Amino acid sequence: MSDSHAHADHAHHFDSVEHEFEAGKLGMWLFLVTEIMLFGVFFAAYGLFMYLYPEMYKEAHHHLNKMMGAFNTVVLLISSLTMALSIAFIQRNQKGKSMAMLAATFVCACIFLVVKYFEYMEKIHHGLLPGKFFHGEGFTAPNAALFYSFYFVMTGTHGIHVLIGMGAIAWIMFRMNRGDFNERKYGAVEFVGLYWHIVDLIWIFLFPLIYLVG
Amino acid sequence: MSWLGTLDHKRIGMMYFFTTLFSLCVGGTFALLLRLELMFPGQQFFDANTYNRLFTLHGAVMVFWFIIPAIPGALGNFLLPIMIGAKDVAFPRLNLFSYYLLLLGMSINLYGLLAGQGADTGWTFYTPYSIRTGTAVVSMVMGVFVMGFSSILTGLNFITTVHTLRCPGMSFFRMPLFVWAIYSTAVLQVLATPVIGITMALLAIERYVGIGFFDPKLGGDPVLFQHFFWFYSHPAVYIMILPGMGIISEVIPAMSRKTIFGYRAIAFSSLGLALVSFLVWGHHMFVSGQSPLANFIFSLITMATAVPSAIKMFNWTATLYKGSINLATPMLYALGFLFTFGIGGITGIILGTLSADLHFHDTYFVVAHFHYVMMGGAAIAFFAGIFYWFPKMTGKMYHEGLGKLSFWFFIFGFNVTFMAQFVAGLNGMPRRYHDYDPMYATWNLISTVGSWFIATGILMIIVNVIYSIKFGAKAPSNPWGAKTLEWQTTSPPPLENFDKVPTVTAPPYEYGLRS
Numbered sequence: 268m269s270d271s272h273a274h275a276d277h278a279h280h281f282d283s284v285e286h287e288f289e290a291g292k293l294g295m296w297l298f299l300v301t302e303i304m305l306f307g308v309f310f311a312a313y314g315l316f317m318y319l320y321p322e323m324y325k326e327a328h329h330h331l332n333k334m335m336g337a338f339n340t341v342v343l344l345i346s347s348l349t350m351a352l353s354i355a356f357i358q359r360n361q362k363g364k365s366m367a368m369l370a371a372t373f374v375c376a377c378i379f380l381v382v383k384y385f386e387y388m389e390k391i392h393h394g395l396l397p398g399k400f401f402h403g404e405g406f407t408a409p410n411a412a413l414f415y416s417f418y419f420v421m422t423g424t425h426g427i428h429v430l431i432g433m434g435a436i437a438w439i440m441f442r443m444n445r446g447d448f449n450e451r452k453y454g455a456v457e458f459v460g461l462y463w464h465i466v467d468l469i470w471i472f473l474f475p476l477i478y479l480v481g
Numbered sequence: 482m483s484w485l486g487t488l489d490h491k492r493i494g495m496m497y498f499f500t501t502l503f504s505l506c507v508g509g510t511f512a513l514l515l516r517l518e519l520m521f522p523g524q525q526f527f528d529a530n531t532y533n534r535l536f537t538l539h540g541a542v543m544v545f546w547f548i549i550p551a552i553p554g555a556l557g558n559f560l561l562p563i564m565i566g567a568k569d570v571a572f573p574r575l576n577l578f579s580y581y582l583l584l585l586g587m588s589i590n591l592y593g594l595l596a597g598q599g600a601d602t603g604w605t606f607y608t609p610y611s612i613r614t615g616t617a618v619v620s621m622v623m624g625v626f627v628m629g630f631s632s633i634l635t636g637l638n639f640i641t642t643v644h645t646l647r648c649p650g651m652s653f654f655r656m657p658l659f660v661w662a663i664y665s666t667a668v669l670q671v672l673a674t675p676v677i678g679i680t681m682a683l684l685a686i687e688r689y690v691g692i693g694f695f696d697p698k699l700g701g702d703p704v705l706f707q708h709f710f711w712f713y714s715h716p717a718v719y720i721m722i723l724p725g726m727g728i729i730s731e732v733i734p735a736m737s738r739k740t741i742f743g744y745r746a747i748a749f750s751s752l753g754l755a756l757v758s759f760l761v762w763g764h765h766m767f768v769s770g771q772s773p774l775a776n777f778i779f780s781l782i783t784m785a786t787a788v789p790s791a792i793k794m795f796n797w798t799a800t801l802y803k804g805s806i807n808l809a810t811p812m813l814y815a816l817g818f819l820f821t822f823g824i825g826g827i828t829g830i831i832l833g834t835l836s837a838d839l840h841f842h843d844t845y846f847v848v849a850h851f852h853y854v855m856m857g858g859a860a861i862a863f864f865a866g867i868f869y870w871f872p873k874m875t876g877k878m879y880h881e882g883l884g885k886l887s888f889w890f891f892i893f894g895f896n897v898t899f900m901a902q903f904v905a906g907l908n909g910m911p912r913r914y915h916d917y918d919p920m921y922a923t924w925n926l927i928s929t930v931g932s933w934f935i936a937t938g939i940l941m942i943i944v945n946v947i948y949s950i951k952f953g954a955k956a957p958s959n960p961w962g963a964k965t966l967e968w969q970t971t972s973p974p975p976l977e978n979f980d981k982v983p984t985v986t987a988p989p990y991e992y993g994l995r996s
Contacts, residue, residue: 399691410700416692
């Protein structure tokens with residue numbers, strides 16, 4: 268982005284917008300791979316303790332709100348659809364519709380976090396907290412605190428990713444409003460979309476693993 | 482454009498270069514202090530607690546500040562785009578961001594060192610001790626977490642660069658082997674580093690919240706921590722050594738005036754090492770209570786890593802055969818690498834053997850082995866690369882006499898220091914204690930004296946670098962008559978590396994003499 272090339276619509280070391288898009292897309296996919304590896308650690312550890320303490324998992328997961336979890340799954344699936352539609356619209360240079368779909372995605376993310384907030388509040392109210400703060404009552408199997416450690420660490424890390432995704436969506440909405448994108452140049456929208464899909468996809472795995480483990 | 486905000490991969494590479502040289506000095510100082518304490522039996526200068534902090538810092542600094550960022554960050558950044566005829570890396574801003582993440586991680590570590598007197602867990606941060614110790618574990622592991630991001634983003638950048646920015650005619654099999662090596666390293670950085678990142682974060686959370694994943698008191702499993710740690714840290718030793726192997730693959734053909742022997746075999750063995758390195762982490766845990774079946778499988782796959790390493794060793798040796806060898810400083814370091822890395826590799830096979838490892842585990846034999854691979858492999862290759870590309874990177878020639886002298890000091894001191902530790906380890910001297918049985922006194926004294934020669938050698942390298950940047954003769958664009966692309970542009974290269982985008986029509990090592 269050297270000044271002498273300021274007139275070009277792509278960075279100085281690329282041949283064209285398409286070339287830059289291709290590189291950005293590969294970079295984004297590689298980043299998604301790192302996200303899979305990150306959550307892979309959680310899934311591996313979660314699986315190990317599920318193997319060690321199956322009774323405890325079964326008992327502890329009954330205290331999770333399956334309805335709220337299922338509702339959030341639907342919300343995120345809808346948000347994936349609106350995100351994909353937003354990209355489809357900007358590819359046809361329909362900026363208004365693309366913006367509307369981005370806004371819908373953003374609203375879905377907000378709904379997800381609000382539901383999550385009520386879930387967390389309920390857990391805190393019943394003392395179902397991670398690790399040494401756990402003081403839930405009526406548990407027969409030992410080490411129930413471990414289950415809630417996983418619940419909070421995994422959904423918490425996912426929640427942070429949702430927050431980052433909301434920031435990214437807000438950023439491309441700002442840029443779209445500024446007129447940065449058109450049917451040829453929409454790389455950032457597509458990359459944020461890819462990220463948003465992985466955030467959804469991880470939840471698709473988290474939900475049955477944690478809420479429906481019994 | 483100023484240096485601090487530069488997006489030019491060459492300048493970012495130079496910033497990595499000086500930063501990692503600084504790291505080497507810091508980590509080396511800790512090493513010298515450790516050897517001073519161990520010079521004689523009994524307590525000399527530091528009590529056990531100080532000693533524990535020193536070896537933790539030595540390990541963490543050398544691994545996370547120096548070896549992992551050094552070759553990809555400094556030489557990879559500077560050379561990879563030029564070697565494939567690109568104007569820059571794919572994501573220049575991300576590249577600069579990676580550099581600042583490294584600085585941030587280092588600063589967090591330094592904060593832990595100054596405000597909390599460092600950690601005393603060893604660089605492996607094994608639980609449950611790392612959960613309970615009162616030392617500054619959190620700032621050490623959060624520094625590693627941040628530096629991990631730096632490493633991931635560098636790898637991501639390099640993979641994308643290699644896939645999208647090769648110049649016309651630069652097919653995959655016309656790429657220099659250094660590029661193949663950096664590419665394989667980048668795959669490891671992207672796939673493995675997230676695992677240690679989140680494991681370090683979990684350890685920090687464990688200390689504050691007591692989530693219990695790794696704490697047996699809360700139903701957790703400390704061996705799980707070891708699995709996660711080595712799932713990264715075994716591939717990480719290939720993040721350290723693969724770029725070094727890439728440097729050797731450049732220096733040897735250029736300095737022998739011969740086409741490299743077995744180009745494709747070397748290229749594929751880099752990818753092969755990267756792949757196999759993901760499947761051997763359990764060999765660090767033979768005595769951690771792993772099942773005998775798992776031990777057997779990990780031991781077997783560990784033996785398999787010798788194959789791609791040996792393919793490289795034999796191909797380099799075959800390249801030397803009947804070559805017209807130029808014994809300039811980079812070549813001396815490269816030949817030294819063949820010798821020391823050979824020893825490091827073979828002792829690795831000994832340690833990978835289940836029955837032998839029971840005896841050698843946690844002795845100085847292990848310490849000597851990994852120093853032969855890390856210092857006698859990665860660091861010595863880095864030095865070869867510094868001298869080989871110094872003219873290209875700075876536009877100045879280094880001092881040949883001082884360079885050669887530094888090599889002899891280094892290689893002599895290195896072998897004395899760590900051969901002595903092999904012997905002490907064979908006799909059962911345990912690692913990580915600030916004191917030892919008087920029966921090991923002779924070998925420890927020899928080892929300590931050897932460390933002073935290493936320090937002198939490295940000091941000479943640093944003096945050479947600083948002196949030659951200031952007073953060195955102007956370097957021609959291709960002092961070695963090498964064929965790879967970086968030598969076909971000026972020294973140092975212009976802003977976009979070439980006046981005109983090059984077109985490649987031949988493989989990278991056409992020196993006339995065929996192997």
